[in-house]
Amino acid sequence: xxxxxxxxxxxxxxxxxxxxxxxxxxxxxxxxxxxxxxxxxxxxxxxxxxxxxxxxxxxxxxxxxxxxxxxxxxxxxxxxxxxxxxxxxxxxxxxxxxxxxxxxxxxxxxxxxxxxxxxxxxxxxxxxxxxxxxxxxxxxxxxxxxxxxxxxxxxxxxxxxxxxxxxxxxxxxxxxxxxxxxxxxxxxxxxxxxxxxxxxxxxxxxxxxxxxxxxxxxxxxxxxxxxxxxxxxxxxxxxxxxxxxxxxxxxxxxxxxxxxxxxxxxxxxxxxxxxxxxxxxxxxxxxxxxxxxxxxxxxxxxxxxxxxxxxxxxxxxxxxxxxxxxxxxxxxxxxxxxxxxxxxxxxxxxxxxxxxxxxxxxxxxxxxxxxxxxxxxxxxxxxxxxxxxxxxxxxxxxxxxxxxxx
Amino acid sequence: xxxxxxxxxxxxxxxxxxxxxxxxxxxxxxxxxxxxxxxxxxxxxxxxxxxxxxxxxxxxxxxxxxxxxxxxxxxxxxxxxxxxxxxxxxxxxxxxxxxxxxxxxxxxxxxxxxxxxxxxxxxxxxxxxxxxxxxxxxxxxxxxxxxxxxxxxxxxxxxxxxxxxxxxxxxxxxxxxxxxxxxxxxxxxxxxxxxxxxxxxxxxxxxxxxxxxxxxxxxxxxxxxxxxxxxxxxxxxxxxxxxxxxxxxxxxxxxxxxxxxxxxxxxxxxxxxxxxxxxxxxxxxxxxxxxxxxxxxxxxxxxxxxxxxxxxxxxxxxxxxxxxxxxxxxxxxxxxxxxxxxxxxxxxxxxxxxxxxxxxxxxxxxxxxxxxxxxxxxxxxxxxxxxxxxxxxxxxxxxxxxxxxx
Numbered sequence: 001x002x003x004x005x006x007x008x009x010x011x012x013x014x015x016x017x018x019x020x021x022x023x024x025x026x027x028x029x030x031x032x033x034x035x036x037x038x039x040x041x042x043x044x045x046x047x048x049x050x051x052x053x054x055x056x057x058x059x060x061x062x063x064x065x066x067x068x069x070x071x072x073x074x075x076x077x078x079x080x081x082x083x084x085x086x087x088x089x090x091x092x093x094x095x096x097x098x099x100x101x102x103x104x105x106x107x108x109x110x111x112x113x114x115x116x117x118x119x120x121x122x123x124x125x126x127x128x129x130x131x132x133x134x135x136x137x138x139x140x141x142x143x144x145x146x147x148x149x150x151x152x153x154x155x156x157x158x159x160x161x162x163x164x165x166x167x168x169x170x171x172x173x174x175x176x177x178x179x180x181x182x183x184x185x186x187x188x189x190x191x192x193x194x195x196x197x198x199x200x201x202x203x204x205x206x207x208x209x210x211x212x213x214x215x216x217x218x219x220x221x222x223x224x225x226x227x228x229x230x231x232x233x234x235x236x237x238x239x240x241x242x243x244x245x246x247x248x249x250x251x252x253x254x255x256x257x258x259x260x261x262x263x264x265x266x267x268x269x270x271x272x273x274x275x276x277x278x279x280x281x282x283x284x285x286x287x288x289x290x291x292x293x294x295x296x297x298x299x300x301x302x303x304x305x306x307x308x309x310x311x312x313x314x315x316x317x318x319x320x321x322x323x324x325x326x327x328x329x330x331x332x333x334x335x336x337x338x339x340x341x342x343x344x345x346x347x348x349x350x351x352x353x354x355x356x357x358x359x360x361x362x363x364x365x366x367x368x369x370x371x372x373x374x375x376x377x378x379x380x381x382x383x384x385x386x387x388x389x390x391x392x393x394x395x396x397x398x399x400x401x402x403x404x405x406x
Numbered sequence: 407x408x409x410x411x412x413x414x415x416x417x418x419x420x421x422x423x424x425x426x427x428x429x430x431x432x433x434x435x436x437x438x439x440x441x442x443x444x445x446x447x448x449x450x451x452x453x454x455x456x457x458x459x460x461x462x463x464x465x466x467x468x469x470x471x472x473x474x475x476x477x478x479x480x481x482x483x484x485x486x487x488x489x490x491x492x493x494x495x496x497x498x499x500x501x502x503x504x505x506x507x508x509x510x511x512x513x514x515x516x517x518x519x520x521x522x523x524x525x526x527x528x529x530x531x532x533x534x535x536x537x538x539x540x541x542x543x544x545x546x547x548x549x550x551x552x553x554x555x556x557x558x559x560x561x562x563x564x565x566x567x568x569x570x571x572x573x574x575x576x577x578x579x580x581x582x583x584x585x586x587x588x589x590x591x592x593x594x595x596x597x598x599x600x601x602x603x604x605x606x607x608x609x610x611x612x613x614x615x616x617x618x619x620x621x622x623x624x625x626x627x628x629x630x631x632x633x634x635x636x637x638x639x640x641x642x643x644x645x646x647x648x649x650x651x652x653x654x655x656x657x658x659x660x661x662x663x664x665x666x667x668x669x670x671x672x673x674x675x676x677x678x679x680x681x682x683x684x685x686x687x688x689x690x691x692x693x694x695x696x697x698x699x700x701x702x703x704x705x706x707x708x709x710x711x712x713x714x715x716x717x718x719x720x721x722x723x724x725x726x727x728x729x730x731x732x733x734x735x736x737x738x739x740x741x742x743x744x745x746x747x748x749x750x751x752x753x754x755x756x757x758x759x760x761x762x763x764x765x766x767x768x769x770x771x772x773x774x775x776x777x778x779x780x781x782x783x784x785x786x787x788x789x790x791x792x793x794x795x796x797x798x799x800x801x802x803x804x805x806x807x808x809x810x811x812x
Contacts, residue, residue, distance in 0.1 A: 057425075058494070060492055060493045065485045065489045065499070066485075066489070068481065068484070068488070069489070072478035075477075075478050075481075076459075078474070079471045079472075079474035080460065083460055083466075083471045086468045087464025087465065093470065093471070096474075096551075099549055143526065145502075
């Protein structure tokens with residue numbers, strides 16, 4: 001057969017029993033004639049426990065040293081899985097990021113992979129071994145250990161699959177795959193057999209966090225076909241791939257929602273060049289990610305500006321906005337966390353101009369008020385009252401017939 | 407001033423409070439104008455906890471993977487100490503063995519350092535940083551992580567001190583230094599201000615395990631002056647050095663004792679060439695370390711052979727000896743754990759032939775029976791009944807006036 005890169009997340013390696021179950025699964029992949037490279041996250045709470053220890057060292061968190069500390073979690077689970085595999089007569093060897101040839105920039109704690117030199121991995125595969133790579137970590141050209149940010153093991157797996165020209169990249173997690181909506185909200189939600197990279201990106205960044213968005217970007221860039229599936233079940237997951245031919249008739253693929261939203265509004269902003277720049281530059285410098293932005297129609301040479309950001313940025317954002325209101329001579333501001341975002345995502349909507357209208361109609365039928373709207377080529381998002389979010393998701397799921405099989 | 411290499415053992419880094427105390431200590435070394443390289447062991451029980459996890463993976467212990475697993479302990483404590491130091495405005499950076507340029511052979515789990523390329527350490531020192539090196543670990547030329555065996559952090563420290571041409575190598579542990587005898591046995595036992603490498607080797611391997619014997623060998627080979635002291639106190643420890651001029655009048659330096667002894671005797675061994683070889687080859691092949699050996703005077707062309715080994719080798723040794731008794735036609739064997747070893751050690755005894763006689767006299771005065779005797783240039787050891795060991799240590803300590811200040 002071919003080469004499989006299989007990634008197992010933190011909950012899949014949370015205990016020795018689970019690590020042993022993974023070892024059995026990997027062994028059967030081998031017995032089916034595949035070469036296997038496994039990428040593992042740290043065991044269960046290891047990373048959080050290490051962060052807790054680091055908190056005790058004082059207020060300053062040196063990112064280089066944090067990476068040095070946190071990288072040990074994946075090294076441990078990689079070594080333990082290799083020990084398990086050897087114990088069931090499946091020759092295996094573990095490698096840290098630096099041993100696997102994964103180099104990154106030196107942006108500690110959220111480094112980006114810049115190259116993979118997989119000679120050592122290839123040598124061990126050719127020697128008949130399963131190679132277990134510690135995910136989430138890399139090394140700089142200067143020889144410092146870096147980590148790739150939360151969920152970075154997904155990126156490790158996709159990057160290795162690309163570099164090794166793997167047949168398949170399987171991301172094993174604790175969900176069955178990607179759904180048309182959150183099954184906890186919509187009981188009729190269906191698991192998708194496939195989604196495109198672009199759809200997955202929109203779905204992932206909208207809250208269906210089965211896979212790190214950067215890993216999806218990487219997969220798209222290098223055209224790596226990824227399967228997301230449940231590590232505790234032996235069923236087919238969702239394939240994330242380029243053009244999804246078999247479902248091309250589908251206009252909307254899924255409904256995503258996100259409660260982690262706070263909405264800011266600034267009133268009576270003077271209509272002068274550079275005002276918006278001033279605001280968003282100040283927010284960017286503070287590391288605050290702005291999601292949606294709306295500038296209302298001019299009225300007496302004064303505008304209203306509204307934007308959303310993540311709820312945990314609330315306290316950081318307020319003083320920045322308050323200062324700006326004074327600086328630019330606006331009349332005031334408000335902010336509210338009682339809102340949520342609902343989005344429809346689908347590659348098919350690019351050629352179907354009526355999709356947004358259908359969405360608004362569905363929300364209107366439910367008497368759900370829309371506060372903000374933003375659209376992209378394959379997504380329409382609305383900010384609505386948080387208390388109506390479940391109604392919105394259910395009505396949209398029904399309106400676009402997502403409960404019906406392809 | 408100069409460059410200090412300071413090693414802190416597992417009990418010195420057992421908790422965050424202790425790591426913080428070490429950070430304060432290191433900072434004050436810096437403030438006294440020294441450059442500092444710190445070598446740390448893993449926190450308290452970390453290594454044992456990891457070994458416990460590994461035991462769950464199955465009966466086979468792949469040494470390469472064990473090293474991969476265990477090396478994380480030191481990496482964690484190194485990163486945590488560096489975080490602490492940065493938090494008290496003492497710029498610091500941690501390095502794994504491979505980053506510190508410490509290469510070893512590939513004898514996993516008990517690798518030997520073959521080279522240190524300290525360029526990275528030197529660069530960071532020149533940049534004004536304290537460098538915290540994870541002890542106990544190295545890397546092979548093939549890029550695999552190795553560990554140096556229990557207590558290997560001592561060897562890391564001495565090797566780094568040699569390689570960096572350090573002014574001093576300080577081994578901080580949970581004892582004050584090297585004593586003339588075990589203070590729990592002899593209340594008058596005195597801390598030695600200095601001992602020679604050779605004496606330290608004899609004392610260490612005889613039970614005064616304040617420092618890994620291999621680290622002492624390394625120090626002797628590269629003439630690194632080592633100070634062993636208490637990490638919880640701010641007092642001078644014991645200097646381990648080449649020629650100890652200031653105490654040259656001293657004939658006996660210390661009295662060591664060891665309860666971890668089992669004594670075997672084989673009776674009526676035919677006096678044929680190759681019999682002893684057969685026995686000790688079989689023991690060596692089973693990895694059993696033999697300490698003392700005595701072959702009694704010939705009687706009717708038959709000998710008695712007695713030897714000692716560590717008590718925990720008892721069960722492994724018995725069947726080997728029993729088989730040999732049959733093979734060579736000896737009349738039988740006995741073994742006993744109710745014995746112990748007492749030794750006097752001192753570089754001065756080389757030129758003082760009466761020392762052994764004085765020892766035997768002291769034991770005779772106490773009516774302590776001697777079962778076996780062995781001597782080296784700077785040591786005389788006797789096997790006696792275990793129940794008399796404290797009396798023996800105390801009488802020898804007194805006989806050689808070790809309670810009197812130099």
